[in-house]
Amino acid sequence: MISIYQVFKIIFGLIVSAVMLSFLVQYSGIYGGTQADVNRGLILKNFMKTAQDVYMTGNPTNFTDFSRLEFDLTFRGMSDPPVIKSNTGFVPDTPVRIPLFFYPGRKIFIDRNYLDYGFWKFYFVEAVPEMIVIFTPMVVSDDGLMEDIVRLFPSTTYFTPKVKFGFCYEDELIGPCDTEFCERDEFRNKLREQGLLFSFPECTASLSEKYRPVTISNSCSLISQGICIEPPNTDGIGYAYLSGSRYLYKDPIDLVALIIGGEEEDMFGTPLGETLYKYKNRVFRERLLLASKIFSRRAILLSPGSECESDYTNFASALNSIQGTLSESDYYTDPYSVRDLLDELNQAESHYDTLVGKGCEYII
Amino acid sequence: MTRKAQHSIMEYILLTFFIMVVIIAIIFFLTGWQISQTQLEQEKTKMDRAFWLAKSFLSSQYFVKDNSMFDDAKLTAASDLRCEELEKVFGYEWFAEVTLLGDFTETWSFCKRNKNYTAYTVPVNIYKVTEEKVYLGTLKVGVYY
Numbered sequence: 001m002i003s004i005y006q007v008f009k010i011i012f013g014l015i016v017s018a019v020m021l022s023f024l025v026q027y028s029g030i031y032g033g034t035q036a037d038v039n040r041g042l043i044l045k046n047f048m049k050t051a052q053d054v055y056m057t058g059n060p061t062n063f064t065d066f067s068r069l070e071f072d073l074t075f076r077g078m079s080d081p082p083v084i085k086s087n088t089g090f091v092p093d094t095p096v097r098i099p100l101f102f103y104p105g106r107k108i109f110i111d112r113n114y115l116d117y118g119f120w121k122f123y124f125v126e127a128v129p130e131m132i133v134i135f136t137p138m139v140v141s142d143d144g145l146m147e148d149i150v151r152l153f154p155s156t157t158y159f160t161p162k163v164k165f166g167f168c169y170e171d172e173l174i175g176p177c178d179t180e181f182c183e184r185d186e187f188r189n190k191l192r193e194q195g196l197l198f199s200f201p202e203c204t205a206s207l208s209e210k211y212r213p214v215t216i217s218n219s220c221s222l223i224s225q226g227i228c229i230e231p232p233n234t235d236g237i238g239y240a241y242l243s244g245s246r247y248l249y250k251d252p253i254d255l256v257a258l259i260i261g262g263e264e265e266d267m268f269g270t271p272l273g274e275t276l277y278k279y280k281n282r283v284f285r286e287r288l289l290l291a292s293k294i295f296s297r298r299a300i301l302l303s304p305g306s307e308c309e310s311d312y313t314n315f316a317s318a319l320n321s322i323q324g325t326l327s328e329s330d331y332y333t334d335p336y337s338v339r340d341l342l343d344e345l346n347q348a349e350s351h352y353d354t355l356v357g358k359g360c361e362y363i364i
Numbered sequence: 365m366t367r368k369a370q371h372s373i374m375e376y377i378l379l380t381f382f383i384m385v386v387i388i389a390i391i392f393f394l395t396g397w398q399i400s401q402t403q404l405e406q407e408k409t410k411m412d413r414a415f416w417l418a419k420s421f422l423s424s425q426y427f428v429k430d431n432s433m434f435d436d437a438k439l440t441a442a443s444d445l446r447c448e449e450l451e452k453v454f455g456y457e458w459f460a461e462v463t464l465l466g467d468f469t470e471t472w473s474f475c476k477r478n479k480n481y482t483a484y485t486v487p488v489n490i491y492k493v494t495e496e497k498v499y500l501g502t503l504k505v506g507v508y509y
Binding site for chain 2: 005008009012013016020023024027031034035038042045049052056081095097120121286287289290291293294295297298301302362364
């Protein structure tokens with residue numbers, strides 16, 4: 001027969017155990033969640049540190065830590081400062097202080113590239129997961145445009161994940177390197193050696209997320225898949241189309257930004273390609289403005305009494321014109337401003353070359 | 365009999381109390397450790413940023429002729445600019461100071477404010493364009509907090 005005291009012991013034990021257990025379960029849940037968020041924050045911080053090191057040194061590397069935890073990342077290129085935001089857990093936004101074209105993925109390849117304007121180089125970092133860029137050149141004469149685009153993608157030789165290139169002919173994907181898709185330099189060699197012998201029909205293949213279909217056509221109105229590029233005019237300006245919107249391009253990085261971002265939309269319904277395109281033009285403007293201000297002041301300082309006085313004056317004048325053109329933050333949407341900018345950049349480059357040629361300046 | 369039962373109940377309550385105290389102590393310890401780790405991480409982030417800014421300055425086309433060799437004309441031109449213009453490229457809450465060491469000292473300051481900071485100082489070369497000579501100097505880069 002159980003005594004009242006034993007009954008009390010059982011009930012008391014059960015109640016106390018239940019209270020302790022629920023408390024511990026709750027706490028371990030909160031602690032586990034916090035720990036995962038702390039680790040997410042550290043991984044994001046390490047990613048930015050790696051990207052900054054690549055920006056500084058130019059040495060490419062891969063980054064695989066995103067595969068260790070669940071991540072849902074958004075790149076907010078138009079916030080001030082630009083940030084990478086984690087939509088999972090409570091992780092502080094990671095500020096991006098270098099020009100970074102980032103597409104989220106579990107394994108990322110990071111490389112640096114640049115555009116050379118003679119007096120100034122625009123360096124940028126590409127951080128991309130496995131990606132296959134599929135070209136459909138519906139215009140025969142434009143392998144130069146393809147070459148310009150491919151040159152600015154990262155070379156992933158000896159690394160994983162890979163960025164590769166191929167063609168699409170109707171519903172068939174073509175790997176030009178012994179039926180395989182090519183890496184950057186192999187693809188460029190193929191383009192140089194063989195060129196484009198005929199124009200391709202529209203790509204109708206159904207492609208998964210890792211593919212980036214790029215059509216080059218004189219008329220993009222009927223192309224519905226991926227990015228469609230109309231060849232540039234004689235000024236080097238053209239239009240690209242993505243998800244029904246039109247984007248003015250003036251250099252291959254505008255196109256690379258659209259291709260890397262692609263059609264996938266963020267939570268506000270904006271294609272990531274559009275975000276990267278706008279972000280590129282924002283950082284390009286900020287950095288070019290700073291360069292033109294510093295270099296024009298420097299030219300004015302060095303000009304008096306110099307044997308290159310008139311060349312310095314011309315160089316400073318071209319740089320001042322660049323500042324004028326870049327005064328509007330949406331300069332990149334106006335074809336006239338863009339044409340003026342390209343013209344001014346060419347003039348500045350030419351004046352700087354003259355200064356270097358006369359021994360008054362050094363090569364950057 | 366009643367006394368014995370009361371005594372045993374007290375024992376149980378005391379035992380429960382001590383177990384709870386131990387559990388709460390562990391929780392406090394873990395939370396405290398977590399907070400101290402976060403503070404340590406924030407401190408490390410500041411140092412990392414100052415170090416990265418120093419590396420950025422030493423290789424930035426806006427200031428140098430070659431890696432780790434400043435161009436004095438670029439420094440003079442850049443030091444005339446407003447801090448906000450540099451902050452758009454290098455981020456917020458930092459300063460830099462380049463000092464040419466020699467018979468007469470020359471200093472170029474960027475975004476200097478009267479605030480607490482964490483900073484690095486490194487020796488650098490400074491190229492004087494008009495003299496075509498390289499001088500020794502220091503670069504001090506800091507992050508405000």
